[in-house]
Amino acid sequence: MRFLMLNWRDPKNPLAGGAEQVSQRYLQALRERGHEVAWFANRFPGSASFEEIDGIPVHRGGGQGTSIVSAMKWCNAQRRFDLVIDQHHGIPWYAPWWCGTNCVAYIHEVLGPIWNSFFNWPWDVIGRWQERMTHELYSRVPFWTPSDSTRRLLELAGVQTVKVLPNGVDAVPLKELPPKPLTEPVQLITVSRLAPNKRVDHAVQLLAELRKRGVRAELSIVGGGHCEPDLKGLVKSLELVGEVHFRGRVSDVEKNRLLAAAHFLVHPSQREGWGLNVIEANAMGTPALVYPVGGLVDSTIADVTGLVAARETPAALADELGKLSLGGERYAGLRENAWRRAFEFRWERVLTPACEWLEEQARG
Template sequence: MRIALCNWRDLAHPEGGGAELYARMVAEGLAAAGHDLTFLCAAHDNAPKEEHHNGVRYLRAGSRTGVYAAARRAIRRLEATEGRFDVVVDVQNGLPFFAGWATQAPVVVLVHHVHREQWPVVFSPPVAALGWGIESRVSPRLNRGRQYVAVSRSTRDELAELGVEPRHVAIIHNGTQPPPQVTAEQTEGPHLVVLGRVVKHKRIEHAIDLTRRLRDRHPGLRLRVVGDGWWRDEVRDYVAACGAQKYVDLLGFVDEETKHRELAAASLLLVPSVKEGWGLSVVEAASHGVPAIGYRGAGGVSESIEDGTTGLLVDDLEEMTAAVDGLLTDPDTLIRLGNNALAHAARFTWDETVRAWEHLLLRASWGHDPTALGDHEHPVPSANLSIKSATRRSS
């Protein structure tokens, strides 16, 4: 197949995150399977306007807002000079590319999560109202009858609320890479970790408040924030205003080995985000036997964390604080959740994700009707695995 994938950023972008990793892994996996893959995204200073990487052709043009029109122009130009694409993937990160305006090829719409909560957090009221109007009203109408892909059941359900036919929404979860073998450093006390882009709607301030409240009950408690983003200065100022510099570490962007060392040394992963399409950091932590605590209403987090089995779901900061306090004083439960999290992580592989995408895109290119493949639950049985002890977690 000749495939175009439109995503507003790529993983080399300074603000690239989980959605960009998903796009790269799917694109490179399809290229490795023999398909011709062109990745259209915004231009930035970290990479050239055109390059080939692991079999994928990257074409970068346009700004954060200009990338949408630039991608449509590129599709028209490429089809005029190289022939029609067999299928185009339109990744809707809040705003769609409306790729159907540029091609007669089948268009598959990928949605990580619906941005109802993010619009007013990140943008001014007029811009938020416009963006939400396009996402919630215009896009479902213009893409009616097309194949959709969601990365979680919660995203599928939210799309249904916007008028998207649930039978047209396939669910293809994130995969995860087997973690590298790393040696977890011994720590003087329990470590909490937040992993991901440092942006406003991730609400890292909640993790800082939680750590500050529990310091007296758990000597040596530290918070490690792994990641970078446009909200970094505000988080740094918040840490200073709380007087938390001695026990909150803002590590910024780190390499893969360092990231996995931090996860392996953690007692718990915290996910205080407003919304996640899936929660890739949850599964990455789980691959080290580290359970997670997140908010029940944060979209796909309620699926990447199986409440009471691989971690805990809570409703607000007060409950999150109480949950962390309870687990840090109950090492047996902490180990049980970690064992189950390890088994949970093993179920999600990028090979399976790519195979599901290949099957779906072939269906679309052949003109088949949309499908809801992957729409089923995978309960995780309790695991009887032997992983690190409670002493190593909190020593």
């Protein structure tokens, strides 16, 4: 069978993230099962119109506002696909109305309030309205998503069929869990793009909250993005220059080393599809401290594999940490549970049911 992934980013795009990482793994798995796969994405500066990435043919055309037309022209010139995967990132590809074959919608999160982080009025209002209208339009199209939180939001929007297929992670869990008592300075880490919706500034403000409470802590910020200058300004204004360390973009080996050295991954995002880096941290024996938002409450089991704040504020994050005693058994229990659960999300455990579902959709 032939499968086409439509996603405005591909793995080589400078803005590529977790969505592209997992999309690549699904296409590779389909290819290993004997199927033909292809990926269509937007052009970006310096990109070629075609290249092969780890065995996956990646075709590029158009940009913001024009890539749908480019995809239509390209797709119509190809031999018929058995299934087109229309991946939504705020704006869909409207593929069910032009691809001429079976189609599923693939969505990681319903953006909702994230529109307000990137756009001012009236574009934020238009974006949220457009997203609601999209879900009404796609109500009879089968959806695929990684979390129950997103499933519930889609069903509230009127979508009739939603398949939840949890993501896997590339990080290999530690073979054994070494001791790591909770001591001062408490070592915290964030791993994400430095974008408004990730709210890494809340992790910085968490350090200031902990300092007010007499708790010494340090924060490593892994990742890059256009919010970095503002974050550095915030660190300076809060007099935290010696406690916050900007690590930039790092290799997977270095990321895993930093995750293993931290006491907690802090994830104050507005909303996530799943929160891949939560499970990556868990695999390194590090629980997560997260906000009570979609995706993060799926990847983190409150008071079992990590801590979920009562509210979306740095003070609420500090409250959760304050419930733990230094050197106490509760932290050791969170680590143990998080590490053991990470084994459930090895790719070899999640790819087979996902591929079987996609094959079923391709057969119509």
